[in-house]
Amino acid sequence: MVHRRSIFLVVFALTILALSFGVSFAQEATPDAPSSPGAILDVSGDWTIATVVKLTGIAWFDRMETGVNWVSEDYPNVTAFQQGPAQADAALQVQVIEDLLAQGVDALCVIPFQPETVEPVLQRAREEGVVVITHEASNQENIDYDIEAFDNSAYGVHLMEALAERMNYEGEYTVFVGSLTSATHNQWVDAAIAYQQENYPDMTFVGDKNESFDDPQQAYERMQELLIAYPNLRGVQGSASTDVVGVGQAVEEAGLQDQIVVVGTSLPSISRDLINTDAIDLISFWDPALAGYACNMLAIQQLEGTLPVTDGELPEEGFGFSNLTGYEELSLVDKVFYGAAWVDVTSENVDEWDF
Amino acid sequence: MATLRRLLARQEVIIALTIIILSIFIGLVNPSFFSIPNVFRILRSGIIVGMFAMGVLIVLISGGIDVSFPAIAVSAMYITVVFIRDTGIDSLVLSFVVAGLIGLALGLFNAFFIALFKLPTLIVTLGTLSLFRGLLLFFVGSQRIRIAEVSPVLSDLSRGNLITIDNPAGGVANLHIAFVFLVVLAVIVWLLLRYTMLGRAIYAMGGDLEAAERVGFNVRRTQFFIYGFVGLVAGITGIVYCSLSREADPFSIVGIELDVIAAVVLGGASIMGGRGTVVGTLLGVLLITLISSSLVLLGISSDWQRFVVGILIIIGTSIPVLQLRQRQRTQSAAQAV
Structure with a gap:
């Protein structure tokens, strides 16, 4: 019996070993970061802007973080950074936002995992005077604006x-x-x-x-x-x-x-x-780096009070970010900005992307 | 007449007739159903369900049930591919060995609880289904890996064909090489169930566990064999799956268990144990595959497809129950006389 049990222990140990062996294999490729688009806005205030993603550690949002880091590079008095839960979980995302509010950020760019779950915390953020911009959530209610890569x-x-x-x-x-x-x-x-x-x-x-x-x-x-x-x-x-x-x-x-x-x-x-x-x-x-960047740009302009929106309408000459491909000419419907920021990939340029 | 009635009492015959009638019907609606490219296509899409079904058949005959095999398969597949990616060791034989061993180990893990603690098989395997998959996603990773980017050898396997013919409608039609795996596995299981003492033990256990033990079968050891074997088959099927689908996605495979169990039961294996054959199971797999892969040919709109699959499965699985009732009625009638 003892003998038999020890065999099982070995099997058990091997199973765990096999699984944990895998842990050391799991590693993520980091996307290379081409240069940032460069500054086009005059920023007077010192702002802290947090971008809250659905999930960290996946290629898509790693790429978005690249864009968020460009914002800090281009605008030295803006502190832009990205955070998010390590698991795709709506409740965890709410917790991340709550922690950021406690830290006193000036603006939030949120890519909600479940739009309805973050409504209460976004409402609180706005009551505290924090600017809220969302992405991939065109029906979100408690926001200043939402931005979508395209219609x-x-x-x-x-x-x-x-x-x-x-x-x-x-x-x-x-x-x-x-x-x-x-x-x-x-x-x-x-x-x-x-x-x-x-x-x-x-x-x-x-x-x-x-x-x-x-x-x-x-x-x-x-x-x-x-x-x-x-x-x-x-x-x-x-x-x-x-x-x-x-x-x-x-x-x-x-x-x-x-x-x-x-x-x-x-x-x-x-x-x-x-x-x-x-x-x-x-x-x-659509390139998540540019989407993250555009989200932060809207947040900056809303903080500075320089967004040219009157009564929910854009000025006749149009509005956009001239240095951001696909976001040069934005349209506004209710509280949602739309770009035309699709990126086409064929065999010619497929190797330029690593996510 | 008596022979005909005896034939019709066999689940295999009923299923085979159903397949023939259904095929004629689909062929009448869309004549391109009866073409070699279509036959190749249906055979290929039955490979994975068929391989899993061979393992599940043995478990069902023994009176148990295993729902954890998809989690075993996906774990074996993904860990093996990650292993290839990170070590750069790209060998076909080694990948099958590694995946098979991981599968075997996880299968024995099930057997450990089933044989030694005598826990109900459904409870244990439901638990390990989540456990294995959870461990995989948490510790090993959750990202899709394209086979072409990590393993030229497995990538070659995914492009390997047993038969290639010119398709008169344009292009070519292939029968995938992985079909061989299904055939070999089916032959092994058939031999095992029909000609070995182990096979007798499996049937005996499903008939009556107590009785099997009394007549001297080593039930515990047989259970270790059964669940280990299912694990081994699942591990190998995992590798076949990733070469067929050309990617290792840790979220894939799990969810297939219902199709597989439905196919095995449709093929005449009793969910109570003690009955089931390889031929019946293969026919069950063919019927399920036929149903789920002919809806476009039949011109059924997407809204109705799931409904139609559900109806056909209900009809298919209720046949054996009705048959059994018929048989019981005949028996009691005979006794009354």
């Missing part, structure tokens, strides 16, 4: 233009969404389909919106089935970052890289290999 319909049209051009404006195409209930994905593809029907009469939308459940394997299997059901399929527009990955794999395995155009939202880190084999033709996303 969803405009982005959908942008992807359709990229798809249509590569399809020579003719042939059958279909679209993927994460799920029929993902609001932004459906806004993108609805706008794209409507735009196609109005402008590209030789293109035909076939099938239905395909659901991938944000899983590249589901997208892959669905695409394989579409290839059988629609042998004349010539184009696909994806929405979830994993859609083009699954679709591209199916296209590559079928040897149809040159016949089928695949475009969609994704990140270079998960689509690079398929972009390099031309299975994916173009991906688009």
